[in-house]
Amino acid sequence: MTGEELLVVGKPLRRVDALDKVTGQGIYTGDLKFPDMLHAKVKRSEHAHARILRIETSEAESLPGVIRIFTSKDVPGENNVGVIVPDQPVFAEDTVRHYGDAVAMVVAESEDLVRKAVDLIKVDYDVMPGVFDPEEAMLPNSPLVHPDGKYGNEGNVLSKMGYEKGDVEKGFRDADIIVEEEYRPGYQEHAFIETERCIATSDGRNVTVYGSLQCPFYVRDAVAGALGIPRARIRIIQTAIGGAFGGKEDVPSELCARAALAAYILRRPVRKIRSREDSIVMHTKRHPMIIRHRLGATREGELVAARVEIISDQGAYCSVGKYVQKRAMVHACGAYDIPNSKVDTSFVYTNNILTGAFRGFGGPQVAVASELQMDELARRLGMDPLKLRLKNIVEKGGITAKGQNLDNCGKGLRECIEKAANVSQWDEKRDAYEKFNEKMKHSSTGTLNIRKGIGMSSIMYGVALGGPTPDSATSTCQITEDGSVIITTGGTEMGQGAKTVLSQIAAEAVGVPLHYVTILDADTSIVQNSGPSVASRITPVIGEATRRGAKEAVSEISNLACKLLGVNRVRSVIAPDGTPFSVPADAMVKKADIDKFPDKVDYHELVRSCYGEAKLLLGVGFCSTPTLLENGEYRDYYTYSFACHIAEVEVDMDTGRVMVKKLTCANDVGKAINPQTVEGQIEGGAVQGMGYGLMEELVTLNGRILNPSLVDYHIPTSLDAPQITPLIIEEHDSFGPYGAKGIGEPSLIPTPAAVLNAVGHAIGLAVRKTPASPENVWRAIRDHR
């Protein structure tokens, strides 16, 4: 045993927040109480596109207990917010651009009162024609959502992005077979069980906001802008979060800006809790996309060219749309080595619900297109989809379809595919289900007209924010007099296990058991801006900053231990009773024998001595991802995670109903800091992805969401969720802490396409529109007859 053995990292330790959560003691925003607290609720727009003529509030104001009604006129600073472009109003001024716009806000003494008062506000509108289809929105005479073009938009086109690599025309000329299809992955609603909420307090000078927030610093900047006060006078404090998945990324900005405004002016605490309907109507959704995908290959199944055109509905405001666009563009051709590729994307304003961040960030949509294309190609070539993929995947040393040299990763994908195929018994089942289906076609005896299918999807995922966006994080580590450790970061615990994983990283770096570590909740006046908690970047980027900070904090302790032991390097050993010791780095001693081992120093003694000698036990960790290459160019992403998911389904041919029976999910995570939480991410992501592919459908009509409830918008229940076998693959990464990469999003991205490919295998034709609901599957079967 030498110094390389890990003490805390890599172990399936219990979550640090689990006890609070199983006893109901965790403090979420809704559990906070302040004396004199007021309640607030917005009056939403009643049209998708209209001019506001008059807002009549007198009747609402006359209700006893109604304190004040706020509109755009009350905003002292900038009325517009937005992470990329400031196109979204805190309160609509002269125009409403979708049903989720806030026209006014009631502040009153009780929840009941705010609901009543909101209904008494009368707004006169001059209704304008709206635009609800992104392709129509691109036509010359279409109504304009932001007519002045001040957000860099040309007409309704918010942004165009694309690239070309090689010679695509020549590539298609050389192809023996070309598959060209259109795919329509739809909206997805986050459906976190806890809706968005916040409580703002103020003394008229400083403002504090508590909330269910994924990115407290985004909120801080929006509140500062809206109130016109410096960021230093604002504290945004994150409470426990009841799920986020991207839906609490930048969206709480307007919610919190409105509550902060009321608290700032009224000098009383103001609470805003969105109803489920307000939540679904007002926050961003996963971008629906129209994807036209042309794929060329040789007779032997070697990919030679890809041409992808993507048009996406951005809704009324940009949100983080351009970042989603970039990710969709880079990943549009999938995880394959394609010498000639061209991708064009257009993200277009409409008067629909705005679209933005959702776990996967454009990844699931483009994977639906590229992975169904691979199965279509396999079908036409008469080839096994698994073999077709293995023939074409990009691997270490290769060039991605977008043109990035995979010099630092790329072994994980083959391993994911082979492991998932092996564990799911791909070959045997593919064959057995085909025989079963053939038999069913000719059988007239059974009562159920069932077909079975098995399908796969394999993906790569660019970890963290891509270049040239700088991706950096800061963390501090403080070792206290009793040896316990305090960590600050701007990363947030949304349920994914960030606190546990960061605690494990810090404990490992300091050399102490897990329970020594406390991670402070994000508070923008205390912690550093570590960047947003998005892009599967907490473990690799914020985790690396945490590791570096912890190493720095413990450095004086290690120096002292070296001096006392007379060596140059020490390592930690944690005794069976939990006491940490420093021993010489090359000491051949196991945990169990530490008592009898003489060359050791108790960590607590070292800490006490350091304090006695006035040594600094504080570390500041900083890191930025290695996206910049020596030649001055940027990598699209500093590294990639890989995954292969395999789905097994049964389809009822008479009703179109699909049951997902089994998911086998292999994900390359670099290093599983906590295998149990990694499994939790894989299982949860896969079921959310299955929901997108199979059953989740947001129905809109002229910009209005027709099913804004969990009864009408169906997320998977325990009866829908299948058996899941999570498989952890570890292709060590040279940057991330202990080799870790991200898992949050690549756990979801491949699943929708895997489910759709399994359905395709079962019924012998593709369903190219999500979800594979009974209606869509039944129509596909009928149209084919």
Place this chain on the structure above:
Amino acid sequence: MGADVKKNRLKVQYVLNGVLISTMVDTGRRLIDQLRDTHGLGSVKEGCGTGECGACTTLVDGKGMCSCILLVPQINGKEITTLEGITTGEILHPVQEKFIEEGAVQCGYCTPGMIMSAVQLLSDNPEPSEDEIRLALSGNLCRCTGYSKIIRAVQAAAKALSKEGN
């Protein structure tokens, strides 16, 4: 049952986590507000307010119900149990313990309701099959876990309880 019709208030009595409560309430008072705001039982979570998500599941005479769509007068004379009522001091219920052990908790917002449904299931049916567990939990939405580890936790709790029973 005493009633003050003019003020729309009623006298109600119920047993909450083993304690007899006798109080006047507004006739329109929701059970969830009574539990959270009057009794300070923060484990009862609201996710939808319309009985769709199950986060506020509370046992009413041993049967799991959404407390957001029950009015307090409807529970007059009944026995109410929340998550706070199944922990005795520092000692966790086996379902709680297994939720921690199996990693069945992520954001934790559905957890109290989920645990209450599991507690009801195991008291009605000490040896449930996987399908029976899935059915019993199907009124409790979870958006984080994919349900796998929750189901495993309930299976483990069933085993632990049957050992305890022996």
